[in-house]
Amino acid sequence: MIILSRKILTILVMIILICSLSACNNTKKVRFEATFLELFDTVTTIVGYTKDQDEFSEYAQIIYDKLGEYHKLYDIYNDYEGINNIKTINDNAGIAPVKVDQRIIDLLLFSREAYQLTEGKVNVAYGAVLSIWHDYRTEGIDDPVNAKLPPMDVLKEKAKHTDFNKVMINEEESTVYLEDPKMKLDVGAIAKGYATEKVAYIVYESGFTSGSLSVGGNVRTLGAKADSKEDWKVGIQNPDTESDETNLYILNLKNMSLVTSGVYERFYVVEDKQYHHIIDPKTLMPANYYASVSILTKDGGLADALSTAVFNMPFEQGLALVESLSDTEALWVYSNGDEKFSSGFESYINK
Numbered sequence: 001m002i003i004l005s006r007k008i009l010t011i012l013v014m015i016i017l018i019c020s021l022s023a024c025n026n027t028k029k030v031r032f033e034a035t036f037l038e039l040f041d042t043v044t045t046i047v048g049y050t051k052d053q054d055e056f057s058e059y060a061q062i063i064y065d066k067l068g069e070y071h072k073l074y075d076i077y078n079d080y081e082g083i084n085n086i087k088t089i090n091d092n093a094g095i096a097p098v099k100v101d102q103r104i105i106d107l108l109l110f111s112r113e114a115y116q117l118t119e120g121k122v123n124v125a126y127g128a129v130l131s132i133w134h135d136y137r138t139e140g141i142d143d144p145v146n147a148k149l150p151p152m153d154v155l156k157e158k159a160k161h162t163d164f165n166k167v168m169i170n171e172e173e174s175t176v177y178l179e180d181p182k183m184k185l186d187v188g189a190i191a192k193g194y195a196t197e198k199v200a201y202i203v204y205e206s207g208f209t210s211g212s213l214s215v216g217g218n219v220r221t222l223g224a225k226a227d228s229k230e231d232w233k234v235g236i237q238n239p240d241t242e243s244d245e246t247n248l249y250i251l252n253l254k255n256m257s258l259v260t261s262g263v264y265e266r267f268y269v270v271e272d273k274q275y276h277h278i279i280d281p282k283t284l285m286p287a288n289y290y291a292s293v294s295i296l297t298k299d300g301g302l303a304d305a306l307s308t309a310v311f312n313m314p315f316e317q318g319l320a321l322v323e324s325l326s327d328t329e330a331l332w333v334y335s336n337g338d339e340k341f342s343s344g345f346e347s348y349i350n351k
Contacts, residue, residue, distance in 0.1 A: 029210065029226040032056040036064060039071045040192050042216030049210040049226035059208040066202055067215065070195035073103055074187050076127065086185050090127065094181020099174055103198075108169050108176060110301055111190055115164050118309035118321065120281060125167050127184030128158040133279055140268035147270045155284040158182075162281070193218045193259055193304025200300065219258045220300045233350055239264050239291035239333055248333065250350040257300035261307040262292030263335075280312045287312045291335045296348060297328040306330075315340060 029049040034056070036044050046063055050056040072080045076087050089098045111124040132150045140147030161182040168177040178185070192215055200213055200220040210226035212219065212234070221232040231254045235247035239262045251258065263286075266277040280287040295306040306328070310318035315332060322330045322342045329345040 031227065034060045039064070039067045040195070040216060042192070043214075044216070045214045047212045048208060048222075050208075059203055059206065059211070062203050062206055062208075063199055063213065066199045067195060070103065070191070070198065073101055074107065074191040074195065076184075076186055076188075086187055089176050089178060090184045093178035093183050097168070097170065097173070097175035097177035100176055102174060104176065105169060105171060105174055107187060107191065107194055108167065108185075109171075110194060111187065111305075112164065112167075112169075114190060114302070114305040114309070118305070118313075120164075121309035121312045122189050122305045123162060123164055123281060124185050124187045124190060125164040125183060126162045126279070126281060127186035128161045128182060129155055129281075129284060130186045130188070130279060131184055132158055133277065137266070137268045137275070137277065140270060144269060147268055149270055149275065152284065159281075159284060189308040190301060190305045192216060193257065194301030196220050197257065197300035217260060218300060218304060219253075221253045221256055224254050234258055236260060236294050236331065237262070237264075237292070240337070248339075249331070251296070251348045252350050253296075253348065256296060256298055257303040258294065258296050259300065259303040259307045260292055260294040261311045262333075263290075264292070278308060278311050282312075289314060289334075290332050292331075292333045293318070294331040294333075295322075295328070296330070296345065297325070302328075 028051055030052070031047070031049055032053065034046045044067065046060050048056060048059060050059065072083055073085050075085050076090065079087060084098050084100050086104065089100065092098050108124070114122050115124070132154060136148065136150045161180050163180065166179040166183060167185070168179060170177070196213055196215045196218050197220060200222060204222050209223045211222045212232050217237065219234050221234065224231055231252035234251050234253050236249045236251065236258070237260060238245050238248050241264050261278055263274065263276040267274045269275070276286045278287050279285065290311060293307055293311045295303045295310065297303045297306070306322070310321065310330060313321070318330065318332070319342060322328055329348065330342045331345055332340040
């Protein structure tokens with residue numbers, strides 16, 4: 001293990017240099033790995049090939065700094081001095097437009113496209129409903145004996161305040177205004193993948209052309225492995241957490257994103273039944289079609305949005321959506337272990 005000096009020491013939990021004798025002798029680039037914890041409330045892992053430790057440290061610092069900026073902008077729970085973020089917009093619902101960073105405008109415009117593409121199955125204006133589930137889930141985790149479900153009448157009332165058309169985005173003035181005072185934005189289904197994609201582009205343009213970013217399991221690969229020119233090997237997590245097999249498949253990826261949504265990510269238990277965090281806008285309850293859905297596509301923001309949307313769709317509807325999009329594939333895993341693939345998914349599986 002190598003402990004980095006300079007500025008990056010304060011942000012990296014660990015950094016690993018892996019260099020075989022042949023790699024050191026025959027190539028100019030060496031494999032490094034770094035991990036940090038706090039951004040987007042998850043673990044971020046960076047793997048990449050650079051000429052030396054200092055160069056890798058510079059790229060890792062860029063990734064950390066830029067992800068940190070997006071984290072603050074897209075936060076729905078915390079305030080930050082001098083920053084108008086998503087929470088600021090929610091706090092001013094029905095009161096006044098909020099002037100925001102262009103990166104919030106861009107996210108919401110992208111979210112509108114995702115809302116239209118998925119016919120409302122992914123909706124960042126669904127925060128009024130999701131906040132109720134969040135509160136009940138948190139209370140249920142903290143006090144499992146008294147865990148309970150949100151009352152349906154409360155959920156139905158909150159669902160009246162989720163119309164995306166009432167999210168007023170003024171590009172010229174760079175403002176966002178929620179016309180409905182009871183509306184809340186929740187960008188959790190899109191923000192992490194969207195931010196990962198934007199940061200991946202920034203660091204790639206800076207010269208980091210052989211790497212892999214995993215932000216809480218949202219994976220974005222950059223180029224190929226510099227030492228072997230092979231594609232990156234990326235695993236799809238097994239939703240059966242009791243299985244000895246951690247991954248269902250290992251995929252060969254190059255300049256692609258992989259995002260999985262599953263019932264194992266965030267859940268609580270009420271009367272011996274698990275209730276996960278992906279809420280179907282049709283039923284106002286956790287969707288019960290699948291154990292997990294994995295989306296493979298070039299754009300990390302789209303992959304994140306689709307993983308939630310397709311999770312909330314019957315198979316035929318989700319398949320039709322995936323097949324209508326170029327360079328996009330999907331894997332559906334059912335609770336009984338059955339699997340279904342889109343037409344080109346199996347071609348990415350490492351044999």
